[in-house]
Each structure stands twice: as C-alpha cells, then as structure tokens.
Amino acid sequence: MKTLNVVVWNEYLHETKNDKVAAIYPKGIHQAVADGIKKLRPEIEVGTATMQEPEHGLSQERLAQTDVLLWWGHMGHDKVEDRIVDRVQARVLQGMGLIVLHSGHFSKIFKRLMGTSCALKWREANEKERIWVCNPGHPIAAGLPEYFELPQEEMYGEPFGIPAPEEQVFISWFAGGEVFRSGCCWRRGNGKIFYFQPGHETYPTYHDANIQRVIANAVAWAAPQGSWEAVMEAPCAKNPPENLPEK
Ligand code: ZN
Numbered sequence: 001m002k003t004l005n006v007v008v009w010n011e012y013l014h015e016t017k018n019d020k021v022a023a024i025y026p027k028g029i030h031q032a033v034a035d036g037i038k039k040l041r042p043e044i045e046v047g048t049a050t051m052q053e054p055e056h057g058l059s060q061e062r063l064a065q066t067d068v069l070l071w072w073g074h075m076g077h078d079k080v081e082d083r084i085v086d087r088v089q090a091r092v093l094q095g096m097g098l099i100v101l102h103s104g105h106f107s108k109i110f111k112r113l114m115g116t117s118c119a120l121k122w123r124e125a126n127e128k129e130r131i132w133v134c135n136p137g138h139p140i141a142a143g144l145p146e147y148f149e150l151p152q153e154e155m156y157g158e159p160f161g162i163p164a165p166e167e168q169v170f171i172s173w174f175a176g177g178e179v180f181r182s183g184c185c186w187r188r189g190n191g192k193i194f195y196f197q198p199g200h201e202t203y204p205t206y207h208d209a210n211i212q213r214v215i216a217n218a219v220a221w222a223a224p225q226g227s228w229e230a231v232m233e234a235p236c237a238k239n240p241p242e243n244l245p246e247k
Contacts (some may be wrong), residue, residue, distance in 0.1 A: 003043065003045050003174065004043075004044045004045065004067050004068065004219070004220075004223055005045045005047075005065055005066050005067045005068075006044055006045065006046045006047070006067065006068045006069075006219055007046075007047050007048065007049050007057075007058075007062070007068075007070070008030045008031075008033045008037075008046065008047070008048045008049070008072075009030065009049045009050070009051075009056070009057065009058065009068045009069060009070060009071050009072070009073075010028055010029050010030035010033075010048070010049075010051075010072045010073070011050070011051045011072065011073040011074065011075070011076035011077075011079075011080075012028050012029075012030065012048050012050040012051060012052060013051070013074070013075050013076050014029075014075065014201040015029065015201070018201075018202075021098075021117060021202060022072070022204070022229070023092055023205070024201075024204050024207075025201070025206070026225070027211055028050070029072050029199075029206060030048040030049070030072065031048060031091035032206040032207060033050050033072070033101070033206050033215060034041065034046045034047070035211060036099070036206060036207075036212030036215055037057070037191045037212075039160065039212065039217050040059055040216040041163075041219065041220065041225050043142070043157055043218065045073070048170035049062070049066065049080060051073075051076055052147075053079065053093075053175040055081075055084060055192050056080065056081065056084050057086065058084055058087065058217075060087060062193060063088065063091045063096070066091070066096055067096060067097065067223055067224055068096065068097035068098070068099065068102060068219050068222045068223060069088065069091075069096060069097070069098050069099070070080065070098075070099040070100075070110060070215070070219075071098065071099065071101060071104045071107060071110070072101045072102065072103075072199065073104050073106055073107045074103035074104075074201070075107075075108050077108060078204060080107070080108050080109075082108070084192070085108045085109050086242075088102050088109050089109060089112055089113060089202045091191070092113060092124060092188055092189065092191035092193065093177070093188060093189030093190065093191060094189065094190055094191065094233045095189070095190035095191050095221070095224040095225075096191050096222065096224065097191060097192045097194075097221075097222025097223055098113070098153075098192075098193045099193075099194045099195075099196065099215070099218050099221065099222060100194070100196070101196055101199045101215075102154075102196075102197060102198065102199030102200060103159065103199075103200075104195075105118045105156075105160075105195065106118055106122060106195075107132060108163060109146050109168075110195070111145060111189050112195060112221075113186075114162055114163055114186075115163065116161050116162055116163055117160075117161035117234060118160075118161050118162060118168075118170060119160075119161040119224040120156050120157060120158070120159070120180070121155070121158070121159075121163065121178065122154060122155060122156050122157070123154070123155040123157075123158065123176065124154050124171045124174065124200070124202075125138050125155065126152045126155065127145045127152065127154075127155050127174045127175040127176055128149060128150070128151055128152070128153075129149065129150045129152075129155075129172050129173070129174055129175075129198065130147055130148075130149045130158060130172065130173045131147060131148055131149070131150070131170050131171075131172045131182060131183075131198070131210075131225060132146070132147045132170065132172065132173065133145075133146055133147065133169070133170060133208055134165060134168055134169065134170060134171045135168060135169045136208075138169045138185075138221075139220065139221045140146060140172070140183065140185070140214060140217045140218050140221050141169055141170045141217070142216070143213055144210060144214070145210075148183050149200060150203070150208060150211075152203045153174075153198055153203055153205065154200035154203075155174040155176055155178055155180075156172075156178075156180045156182070156197050157174070157178030157180050158178065158180055158181070160181055161193070162181070162184065163186070165181065165184035165185055165186060166185055166186050166187060167184070167185035167243065168181060168183070168184055168185075168197075169184070169185065170182045170183030170197075170214075171183075172197060172198075174192065174208075180197060181189040182196065182197035182198065183195070183196050183197070183214070185221075190224070191222075191224075192221065192222040194218045194222055196214060196218065197210065198211055
C-alpha cells in the first residue's frame with residue numbers, strides 16, 4: 001500500500017510572539033500535531049510547513065505529493081497569499097484531503113471551499129468543553145468514548161456559518177451553556193474536508209490523547225480514494241472542441 005503523505009501547516013506566529021504559547025508548544029503547534037499523528041500512525045509520512053517558508057512551504061511540487069493537508073491559522077489569515085490558496089483549493093478538488101483546525105474556520109482556504117461566512121460565537125474564559133460523539137459509526141470517531149472532555153478550551157458557539165455538513169461527527173457543549181458543531185465533514189470535488197474545533201493556542205489541547213486520536217483518524221479518513229490522480233489532466237486538453245463529432 002502506498003505510504004500516505006501528510007503535511008501539517010501552521011502560520012507559526014503565536015508561538016514566536018507569546019511565551020505562554022511557546023511554553024505549551026516549544027516546537028510549534030504544527031510539530032505537536034505532527035507528533036500526535038506519528039505516535040498513533042507510525043506508517044504515515046508526516047511533514048510540516050509554515051507560513052514563513054518560501055511559498056508558505058506549499059510549493060506546487062510539494063502539494064502534488066501531499067495526500068492530506070492540515071491547517072492551523074489565526075492572526076495571519078490575511079497574510080496567506082492568494083496564489084497559494086488557489087493552489088490548495090485546486091488540490092482539494094483533485095482529491096487531497098484537508099483538515100482545518102480551530103481558528104482555521106476563518107482561513108482563506110476554508111471560507112473559499114465553504115462559500116459561506118464561517119462566522120461563529122466565541123469566548124475565551126478557560127471553560128470546560130465536553131465533546132460528544134454524535135456519529136459513533138464514523139471512522140473519525142473510532143476508538144473514542146461516547147464523550148470526552150477538555151478541562152479548558154476557548155468557547156466556540158452556534159450559529160456557525162457553514163453549509164450543512166454532509167456528515168456530523170462531534171457536537172460540543174461548553175460550561176457556559178453554548179453548543180457547537182465541533183466536528184464536520186464535507187466533500188468538494190474529489191477531496192474530503194474535516195473541520196475540528198478544539199485547539200486554542202493557550203491550552204495544551206494537541207497534547208490530549210483523545211484529540212490526537214481524532215486527528216489521526218481524520219487523516220486516514222481524508223486520504224484520497226480511488227484513481228484521483230487521473231483528474232489532474234484536464235479532459236478538454238485531450239478532446240478540444242474541434243475534435244467533437246459534428247451534429
Ligand atoms: Zn482560538
């Protein structure tokens with residue numbers, strides 16, 4: 001079986017500007033997420049990319065070899081170059097999986113693929129979050145209890161400005177009373193997309209075993225299926241209009 005190539009992308013700004021975040025994620029959020037995947041799925045090839053690298057670490061060549069891309073961004077959304085967003089979108093339509101984490105709900109790539117506001121309610125008050133599995137048979141929920149808790153997370157609340165998810169895997173409750181569709185699946189073209197809400201930078205969320213399980217499951221779920229490579233050739237290039245049979 002072909003080795004799955006995964007890239008964890010991070011804007012990598014909070015960790016370099018805020019000591020509290022740097023203490024939780026000394027090698028960056030991207031490395032913590034990558035380490036969690038590698039721990040549970042050692043057979044997967046996991047690399048990282050950050051906004052500071054040339055082409056944000058997402059060259060055409062690298063994206064062409066990427067099966068699943070994970071995305072963490074927050075304060076740098078506007079600094080992501082549109083040509084890179086175009087490139088990522090094209091790869092998702094071809095079949096690359098995309099997992100959008102936490103504040104990535106407002107990233108250019110997620111808003112582009114959803115086509116809606118992606119707005120939500122939020123509050124940073126060190127609240128407990130209880131994440132309920134609402135689709136126990138879904139592969140992203142494999143091996144999880146019926147619910148699990150994070151002692152502290154940022155509250156994200158409804159209404160969440162997304163198109164109706166094609167599959168709903170998790171729904172979260174916060175100590176302040178709000179609920180949120182915290183794990184949602186869509187397809188765009190041949191690509192699978194999963195949004196997962198936990199992961200505020202000032203909490204050790206990506207060190208949590210259940211969160212790592214969800215992300216590793218989501219990577220396997222989002223892997224391209226079937227002969228998606230064939231889609232990379234534009235069909236009209238082979239059959240230009242002049243070659244069509246006359247009516
Ligand atoms: Zn946050």
